[in-house]
Amino acid sequence: MVQLKRTNNQDPDFRYLIPLLDQDLRSRYNDLQDTYDQHNVIVNVDTVIIAYAENKPVGCGCFKQFDDTSVEMKRMYVKPDFRRKGISSSILNELEKWATESGFQKAVLETGNRQEEAIALYEKRGYKIIPNYPPYESIESSICMQKDL
Incomplete structure (x- = not known):
């Protein structure tokens, strides 16, 4: 059974998971990750979800305001031993619910090829590929997506 907690970027469990996410991304993208790292800084974000399994933090995600009507989903991660169990889908669902409760109508995100x-998760959840938005428009390995909430 997975529990979800709404929190902020100061949460020690979020600060524990983010370096694991960064390590995972670096293993996939090597030096290209240097380009992405500058866009992944999370400061003063009060919309963080942490997933717990067996009372341990195993996944996270957050969103920040993108424009007047949209949020950008950021920093989605689930530890390898807990993948393929629906945890990322639960995190994303809770983020979308929270964004809707906050009055937003769309969600955008960037992921890598x-x-x-x-x-696959984002497509299954109804996200569609869109032209890359700034600052990703010239990064060939970036894939930007959008969904109406």
Whole structure:
């Protein structure tokens, strides 16, 4: 059974999971990750979800305001031993619910072309590929997506 907690980027469990996410991304993208790292800084974000299994933090995600009507989903991650159990879908669902409760109508996100499982999750959840938005418009490995909430 997975429990979800709404929190912020100061949460120690979020701060524990983010370096694991960064490590995972670096293993996929090597030096290209340097380009992405500058866009992955999360400061003063009060919309973080942490997933717990067996009372341990196993996944996270957050969103930040993108424009007047949209949020950008960021920092989605589930530890390898807990993947393929629906946890990422639960996190994304809770983020979308929270964004809707906050009055937003759309969600956008950026993922990379070497994250097939993430792309599959987002497509399954109704996200459609859109032209890359700034600052990703010139990064060939970026895939941007959008969904009406």
